[in-house]
Amino acid sequence: MSAIEISNLNFVYSKKTPNEKQALKNINLSVEEGAFLGLVGATGSGKSTLIQHLNGLIKPQDKKRMSVVVNGMSATDRKNLKKLRFEVGMVFQYPEYQLFEDTVAKDVAFGPKNMKLDKEEIDRRVRRALEVVGLDYDKFASRSPFDLSGGEKRRVAIAGVIAMQPKILVLDEPVAGLDPIGRREILALVKKLQKEVSPTVIIVSHNMDDMAQLADRIVALKDGEIIADGTPKQVFCNRNLIKEAGLDLPTATSLADMLIARGVELPRDIVTMEELAKELGASLRKKRSQAVADDNDETKIGEDADGGFYAESYDEDVEVEGVEVNGVEVNGVEDPDGEDEDV
Amino acid sequence: MSEFQIEIKGASYSYPVREGYNVKAVRNLSLSIRKGEFVALTGMNGSGKSTLAKLLNGLFQPNEGEILIDGISTADEDNTFEIRKKVGMVFQNPDNQTVATIIEDDIAFGPENIGVEREEIIKRVDEALEAVGMSEYRTRTASKLSGGQKQRIAIAGVLAMKPDILILDESTAMLDPNGRKEIMDVACRLNRSGITVVNITHNMDEAALADRIVVLRKGRVAIDGTPKEVFASGLIEACGLTLPPITELARELEKEGFEFDGVVINAEELAEGLCRLLK
Known part of the structure; x- marks a missing residue:
């Protein structure tokens, strides 16, 4: 079953002004339930505009010709909007800047509360979400999110999203600004979340090494268009295309190329x-x-x-x-x- | 005059978090840096890197100890002006370091504030833009630039003050790989022209580009040496960091039976070592 079906999606910012910019061009994308999809592309390639269509933060500009369907719901239909927000969990860049409550537990409860769940269910979800992101409930629940370390704050922010138990989890640069151990922990956490909470994951990243290792499908954008869609091997081994998209090759691929150039025998599809x-x-x-x-x-x-x-x-x-x-x-x-x- | 441009002597700094509860961010830390060095200052989140940077240009005053820049103490308020001029800082977020709409006005802001003559300001703006490779953007608006370009403008703004020391406080953390490269190229170029660079980062590839790496842990200097010495120390993980991916790979390969001359820190070296063994 398809978790996401996008067809003929175009998007123009600042229409009919001198700053008019086409951010998305004729996007057709179908994402299967259970996919771990890496969305890559240079800055300004349209990644953020695309993911904001998934939960209705941005609506298709032409309802007749374009469609975005998520879990069978049309994102153009206003009455689906609320449900869409719950089913598509968005973790934006630097999500810790969005923490606002005075305790960790209240912050994580914000989403479930908006879902009008009963008090016990909210409490259960908060406990479960904190447990999944690796924060001990008794230790953290009553602390202020602003007293936590950078990595802990990010976990709290992620817990707030997964407490809504979204079927699709979308993360925009989830490890930006973290130290190396923090990066490793959050990436391992994303894998775990896919297994335990949200079966479909879309991750936006500039780190091709992480993408090669984690994703089972890579979609590459350039100037608002999909220019590659396939397994990490299919996409990253297309060296000309990666270069054209303004991206880096995974470290392993470029190192293998260096060795091949020096006469070492190696397969050309190492990522x-x-x-x-x-x-x-x-x-x-x-x-x-x-x-x-x-x-x-x-x-x-x-x-x-x-x-x-x-x-x-x-x-x-x-x-x-x-x-x-x-x-x-x-x-x-x-x-x-x-x-x-x-x- | 001391042989060191930056001298940190037993400095400590605590933040009050709430009543009766302080966090010691920097603890009895001593560190000396020579003029013209390119130092990467690294450590996990919370190790005290950014606090130390703010101590260096007098934004914070140490609770204990002393910090000297070219022999001048940051503690004396009469020196604050002088210190700020000598030590230029560029911060993490490219979106909140511009003060004017037009780029040349933004860069002129610093020198205008210290009463530099108009002719001289124009000259400095020219030179600063040239140094970061942004001359053609002179009359454009900053909001339309990429992250890397915005950070280059921020660096130019600092350069217009004619600093001796440039501190990059995680200035590449929010940038994409191209932006990162742009900033590191500019930093290396400025360093070659004689400016001391302190690059605060937790990107280990970036740290490996410096002449010297200082690793902080819990507010103290845990490791201090050349990139090779630091990565060979075996202490990197204990400081909550990881080796650069290339060094990590070389270590994995050693388990497979490969042998390298010392610790490998860049792809060139690794490729060379591998070819020797495989060809």
């Missing part, structure tokens, strides 16, 4: 660091086993003197990387004052 490490490891093993085989026909692959480059050992490392998300536990050093405020 993640994991793939690159795996390929390079395999090349090294092959080269070494050949060297060993030349010396001594008896030696088996993987038993080289240095040891430790069995295929399995690599997979284990990746697993460990994947769960190593909590910076506080990683660094494990106690703060002498027990304070960890943002400054």
Whole structure:
């Protein structure tokens, strides 16, 4: 089933003024339920305008010719608007700037309250949302959101959105401005949210490495038009197109290109660091086993003197990387004052 | 006169959060920076980076300790003017650092305020725009620019004050990759022309471009050295940071049996090391 169906969508800002600008051109896009879609494009390519159509913040300018249908509801129909806002959870850039209540619990409850849920249900959702984003209810519920660290504030803001249990979660640059551990935690959280709360996720990002790793589909915009739509491999390996769109290649892809240019044999479709490490490891093993085989026909692959480059050992490392998300536990050093405020 | 341009001697700074509850953002911190250095100041959210920046140009006064810029203490109010002129700051948000509609007026704002002659102001505006590669935008409006261009205008506004030290307080954090590149290019160019640059960032690729990285943790200096020394220290994760993606990849590859000469911090080096082993 399609979660989102967009057809013939055009959008012009400041129509009939000298500043007229066509932000979207003939967008046709269908997003399946369960997709993890990465929306990429240079600044000004129309990403934000497009996502604001998904919950009716911007309405199609021509109801007859254009349509935006979300979960079977037309976004042009006023009576669907409220439901649309609840079903499409929008996490804008720097969402922590939108926190406004005096306690964390009240802030997270704002959305569910607007849904006219009963008090118990609201309370249940607030607890659940805080738990999902990794904030302990008893510790955080009564604190002021403004006393929290940057990463914690962002979690509270995300909790406020998912407390409405949206079926579609849209995040605009969710890790902008966070430190490296914060980035890692929020990205792991988005994956978790897809599994536990919102089956369809659309994420807007300038970080091609993150997109290559997380998304199963990439849509690239340029000057308001969709210029590529496919798997991360299909889109990112189209080097000319990525360049034309004003985007960077994923680090792994550009590094692989550097190596290929220097005569190293590698596949041309590498987009993640994991793939690159795996390929390079395999090349090294092959080269070494050949060297060993030349010396001594008896030696088996993987038993080289240095040891430790069995295929399995690599997979284990990746697993460990994947769960190593909590910076506080990683660094494990106690703060002498027990304070960890943002400054 | 000291051999150091910036001297921070045992500085501490606390914020009152609510009654009877202070947060120590900077704790007994000492750090010296020479004229012409390019320093990346990094650390996780809440480590004290931005507080330290505000201490450097006298926006904040340390509760304890002393901060000297070219031997002048920031504590003496008579020096505030002099210090602000020497230490220029560019902040994070490109949208709230412009004061005038037209770009040249915006850049002239600083020198006008300190009573610089008209002829001299015109000259400074020219030079500042030239330095950030924005000369052709002189008579345009700032609101129509990209984030990277806005930040370049903010830098030009600071340059018109003829500073000796440029502090970029997460000035690239809100920019896209192209904007980031523009700002780092300008910063490197200014540094080559003799300006001391302190770039506050938690982008590790960006930190790796500096001559020296200072890592803060809980308001103190945790690591201080060249990028290679800092990334080889094994302490980066303990400070709540991560290695640059390339360094991280090199480490993964070491587990696969690859060996490199020391710590790898850029793609060129990594490619070279790999070719040696694979060809």
